[in-house]
Amino acid sequence: MRVAGAITIAGTALWLPEKVYSASEAQAAGSVTAADSEGELIGQLPVADIAPPRMARLAAQRALEHAGVTAAEIALLVHAWVFDQGPQTWTPPHRVARELGARRCAAIGIRQMSNGGAAAMQTAIAHLLAEPRAAAALVTTADNFSSLPYDRWLSVPPLGDGATAVVLTRGSGPHVIESITTTGDAGMELHFPTSDPFEPVAVHTTNAPSRQALHAFAANVRDAAEQALEDAGLDWHDISSVLLPRLGKTLVSHLARTGLPAGLADRVVQTGYATGHLGSGDMLANLAEHRGPRTDEHHLHVSTGAGLTTTCLITRGR
Known part of the structure; x- marks a missing residue:
């Protein structure tokens, strides 16, 4: 969009x-x-x-x-x-x-x-x-x-x-919105926990995403990021910071290496040390905690969730 x-x-x-x-x-x-x-x-x-x-x-x-x-x-x-x-x-x-x-x-x-x-x-x-x-x-x-x-x-x-x-x-406002896009892959629904992930049975067994789900996450992130850049009329060189979900180093590194367009992995800002994963709030938390873009800078904010769905938001400074 x-x-x-x-x-x-x-x-x-x-x-x-x-x-x-x-x-x-x-x-x-x-x-x-x-x-x-x-x-x-x-x-x-x-x-x-x-x-x-x-x-x-x-x-x-x-x-x-x-x-x-x-x-x-x-x-x-x-x-x-x-x-x-x-x-x-x-x-x-x-x-x-x-x-x-x-x-x-x-x-x-x-x-x-x-x-x-x-x-x-x-x-x-x-x-x-x-x-x-x-x-x-x-x-x-x-x-x-x-x-x-x-x-x-x-x-x-x-x-x-x-x-x-x-x-x-x-x-x-400190963030001017250039674009926001959402992509999905409903075919991956069955590769996520088939029981309630908040029930005891999920611990150590079904709570972690499968290898196939991880690959699908990365592909979904790439599609959403590329569409957001296209809608904003930008390429990866225009992005100064990338903020990914608060998923821990392993998952964030996987998404950065395999999901982001070439060149953006080095621009990822590590977040979540003092919070862990905030449920549905990671993108908004990153907007609140990380400084807004300086004039004519652009930030790429990435969110993704089981199912699966990915949203990418691009903001620039005023």
Whole structure:
């Protein structure tokens, strides 16, 4: 999808709880080895004690303040998640919108595993492009994995709790959106866990992607990246930084080597040391934590999720 600067990211936020579960603690408990944790360049995982919709609200408040936008100005709220959103949360996006004070917005939810936040971004961008009455859109993600039936370090990749938010407008902002594209390969659906990946049976057996799935991930990333570059009218030389999902060193290195167009592997920025994988929030977390592009610089943001689906976003500095 060619955006050509018509939409900007006016505000971003990453909310993380204060409590963390460190790699050294997991090693002492016998859950993981040093190679499984620090060798993956993940040093700690944040651990939350509040429900995800509230986490999303806290992130959204920060992003709105950063953007100079009020909750009443939000025309569309898109909330994405991976894991249970807490008791009596029939529709998480409406809970987030109500508690935020965005009571007149359209609130929708996307649950697409790890690519949920990126898919929510594309949904919100398309809405702003197509609906002239909409002045601003808000994208949120939130997950709390504390009730997992196994140690969160045993997941592939290890899972951290957190919430993210991005405010999209037609005004000014640190990220100007040039393009966003999504590609998929539904034929790979059966190569992922056939049981719930958050059930105990998934640990050590079905949680890790197969070799065939890894090859499909890489091919999907390459297709999405090439399409995003084409839609933005750029080639790989124009990209100054590449931000991949927070999947740990092994998976990130695989995607960088085999999935990115030639020349971009050396421009990958390592992320996630203090968070691990944030469910559907990795792309939004990278937007919040990594500095925006300088004037005329371009960043390539990559998200991918089981199923499988890949989204690539290209932003430039104002």
